[in-house]
Amino acid sequence: MDTDVLALRTLAQTYFDAAYEMDADKFASIFHPSSSVTKVADDGDVGVTPIATWLAVVRNTKAPKQRGMERDDEILSIDVERDLALLKVKLQVPPRHFTDLLSCLKVNGTWKIAQKVMTSKT
Structure with a gap:
């Protein structure tokens, strides 16, 4: 398996573990500090949240692991083009089910999430 794909699979596993544990530090280790989270906001427009603000919310969210919930996470696709990847x-994270597009850049030899675009449903 290509080393970049393997590294991105590892990044995705860290992402899944961080979500299950609601571990902001684990998330911070794979997001670039200038990244953000983008979704359709409650008003129907595009909502962009800086990663530091999003991590603060994570710190105050009860983890699925703490609630005894089962995991349900999966990599649907990985697309790599030189130093750019899309996962x-x-x-x-009950009661919500998320689909996330993680735009990644290979920064100084390490893959980091540069942008998270997400949608969810209950």
């Missing part, structure tokens, strides 16, 4: 993943 499409699905996971759950």
Whole structure:
């Protein structure tokens, strides 16, 4: 398996573990500090949240692991073009089910999430 794909699979596993544990430090280790989270906001427009703000919310969210919930996460696709990659993943943080597109850049030899675009449903 290509080393970049292997590294991106490892990044995705860290992402899934961080979500299951609601571990902001684990998330911070794979997001670039200038990244953000983008979704359709409650008003129907595009909502962009800086990663530091999003991590603060994570710190105050009860983890699925703490609630005894089962995991349901999966890598749907990985697309790599030189120092750019797009991961499409699905996971759950009950009661919500998420589909996330993680735009990644290889920064100084390490893959980091530069942008998370997400949607969810209950």
